[in-house]
Amino acid sequence: MIVVTGATGNVGRALVSQLVADGHPLRALTRDPSRAALPAGAEAVRADLADTTGLPALFTGATSLFINLSAVGDHTPALLAAAIPAGVRRVVLLSSGAVEDGADENSPIVAHHLAPERAVQASGAQWTLLRPNAFATNSLQWAPQIRSGDVVRGPFAGARTAPIHEADIAAVAARALVDDGHHTAIYRLTGPDILTTAEQIQAIGTALGRELRFDEVPREDVGADLFPHVPPQMLETILDAFAAAVTAETEVTTTVGQVTGRPALTFAHWAADHVADFQRPTA
Incomplete structure (x- = not known):
């Protein structure tokens, strides 16, 4: 089971559609499942990330997790604290190309993305970071x-x-969630x-x-x-x-082609x- 946060956003919706089309069991976290309008085959589940007591139930039977920082933000550590003990072993994080070697860690954009990146890297799960420009x-x-x-x-x-x-970001995320060989990869995407x-x-x-x-x-x-x-x-x-x-x-990177084959x-x-x-x- 793959859990997708930010499932109704631009990248999340594209990712859900791709994973469902490929036949992968999927749980899509959303504030309002009744309005999510996700494809058949996706299990839409209401998620209040501020309610830490309810987080473990979101990961029952899950082995992989996609974190979209635009949807999760400061809740990333709490999400990981619930996901890893529940059995999640693979985490893909949608970060930002603003994070790079030598980046100013005092920059608001860099700081916003860098702390969750470090939390994912320290989580104990297999991890992949996506850094689109x-x-x-x-x-x-x-x-x-x-x-x-x-x-x-x-x-x-x-x-x-x-x-x-956004479909290309989702395509790379899908491969990292499903296939082996992406642990510790940091993909810069353009x-x-x-x-x-x-x-x-x-x-x-x-x-x-x-x-x-x-x-x-x-x-x-x-x-x-x-x-x-x-x-x-x-x-x-x-x-x-x-x-x-x-x-x-x-x-300009060629990462999309290298990871997806197109x-x-x-x-x-x-x-x-x-x-x-x-x-x-x-x-």
Whole structure:
């Protein structure tokens, strides 16, 4: 039995779908199973991670665990304390590419991911760390603007990343959860192509059959309204990362292909998969 946290998120839902399609017994943890809309074959279970007394029951019969830090966060140690005694022997953690050799441990983003990484490594289970860089789904932040017009406003049009499709992150996670040979592996994950922010907007426009334009906003004029999904205390850190991405060398890895046996999906593929998220509402 594989337990998946964050099962209704972008990566979690893709992972659940892949594992179920491959016939693996799966327990999907979610706040509200009645609204999870997960594929048949997934056992959707309500999980309140703050209720430590109820955690051991979530792992009855489980041997593997996927931890998505965006869903679990500070509850990682408690989750591990319940999972390992219950019989979980393999843990795959979705961390962040911000964690790397020489990274500033005082950085809020690094610190947020590094502590759970260390907890997983010290858990006694076989462990694998996934460190993706830019998620292609970050472009969903522009969806409200694209649905309402053909001009997208934001900072750093020239910021360069290699966005990764959530299905590729899920595919690597699936292999690490199911196959032997991934213990102590730290996988840095990216998409196959380097694009600027403006080029990503153009690619979304192509998928929609529209001509979209990116209108660069000076950093000093950027407010929380452009990044409503980012905690206010993290906004400056995010903007620093965007600024650095304009001139820094962009990392591109071949890890997806090496682990899964197929090439990583392009951003154009991702945009085509997400057309519905950007379409204008019909009257």
